[in-house]
Every structure is written in C-alpha cells, then in structure tokens.
Amino acid sequence: MLTMDDIIKEGHPTLREKAAELKFPLSEEERQTADAMLTFLKNSQDEEMAKKYNLRSGIGLAANQINVAKRMFALYLTDDNGEQLEFVAFNPKIASHSVESTYLANGEGCLSVDRDVPGYVPRHARITVKFKDAEGKEHKMRLKGIAAIAFQHELDHLNGVMFYDRIDEKNPFAEIPNASAYDR
Numbered sequence: 001m002l003t004m005d006d007i008i009k010e011g012h013p014t015l016r017e018k019a020a021e022l023k024f025p026l027s028e029e030e031r032q033t034a035d036a037m038l039t040f041l042k043n044s045q046d047e048e049m050a051k052k053y054n055l056r057s058g059i060g061l062a063a064n065q066i067n068v069a070k071r072m073f074a075l076y077l078t079d080d081n082g083e084q085l086e087f088v089a090f091n092p093k094i095a096s097h098s099v100e101s102t103y104l105a106n107g108e109g110c111l112s113v114d115r116d117v118p119g120y121v122p123r124h125a126r127i128t129v130k131f132k133d134a135e136g137k138e139h140k141m142r143l144k145g146i147a148a149i150a151f152q153h154e155l156d157h158l159n160g161v162m163f164y165d166r167i168d169e170k171n172p173f174a175e176i177p178n179a180s181a182y183d184r
C-alpha cells in the first residue's frame with residue numbers, strides 16, 4: 001500500500017515534469033497504480049489507518065506525486081451536494097470553465113509540500129471536465145466548489161505546476177478579480 005514515503009516532495013524533478021498521456025488499454029501496472037492511488041486517499045481519510053500509517057489526509061493525488069509521470073490522478077471527496085466523488089481520471093482535460101473564479105479562504109496545501117505557503121490560489125469556480133476511466137470510457141462532468149478546486153489542483157500536478165506558483169508573490173492575499181472565497 002502507498003504511504004507518505006512513496007510521495008515525492010518539492011525539489012524532486014518529477015513534480016516539475018509534464019506527465020505523458022496514457023494509451024489504452026492500460027497496462028496491468030498502470031491499473032494497479034491507479035487503484036493504489038485511490039486506496040491511499042481512502043486510507044488517509046480513515047482515522048485508524050491514517051494514525052496507524054501516519055498518513056496526511058488528502059482528497060486528491062496525482063501520479064507525478066508518486067514519481068509516475070503519467071496523466072492520471074485520483075479524487076476522493078464529498079462534494080458540495082454531499083455526494084461522494086470517487087474516481088481516477090485518465091488523460092483529464094478542462095473542456096470549459098466559468099468566468100468567475102474562486103479560492104480556498106484558508107489557502108491550499110499539498111501532500112508534496114511539507115510547509116505552509118499562505119495565500120489565495122485562484123481557481124475557476126465551475127468547470128466542465130472530460131477524462132477517461134480505467135476501461136477507456138469517456139466521461140464528461142460539471143464540477144464546482146471543492147471538487148472543482150481539487151480537480152484543478154491535481155491537473156496542475158500533471159503539468160508540473162505547484163499551487164504556490166499561482167499565489168501573487170507581492171501580495172499573497174490580494175483580492176482576486178471576479179472571485180468569491182470558497183469556505184470549506
């Protein structure tokens with residue numbers, strides 16, 4: 001099972017690599033890696049497992065973070081409507097997005113960053129996304145709130161972008177135009 005030891009930390013070059021598209025059908029190894037990523041998130045949100053294996057709680061995990069430069073990430077979270085969102089997205093894309101932006105009122109964190117980096121991270125408030133599942137089936141989904149923020153945070157990882165790249169260096173809490181805070 002994946003633990004924090006498998007998650008690479010800032011400074012590791014793979015976090016700055018643009019991940020490669022996956023070809024279908026997936027290899028057995030790619031399937032197993034995807035399953036392990038989703039299981040990590042579930043374990044990280046299970047009090048007993050998180051304590052036993054010293055896991056930091058996460059709602060998303062990108063393959064770059066376990067040193068695999070392939071375009072897949074797992075999400076495991078409860079969305080704004082109380083629905084459980086649980087999937088691994090392969091070759092994910094943002095097809096369209098709102099003009100409005102949003103940001104986490106308390107800023108963002110990252111399992112690959114062992115320090116606080118304060119500041120607002122501008123995100124699209126609502127996004128329409130496309131991705132394939134492990135069987136190669138296309139999915140199209142509209143996301144908002146924490147689900148939209150998490151999807152964008154993970155998609156950034158596949159492009160070698162870290163959340164703090166998006167924070168205004170001069171004024172980290174500068175007002176973001178056309179944005180409203182998302183209070184989780």
Ligand code: K2U
Nearest residue numbers: 057058059060108109110111112150153
């Ligand atoms: O990619 C990662 O490092 C996992 C992040 C993803 C994330 C960060 C900020 C905002 C949305 C997603 C971890 O899940 S950080 C822990 C966390 C937990 C709940 C809500 C926000 C962040």
Ligand code: NI
Nearest residue numbers: 109110111112
């Ligand atoms: Ni991250």
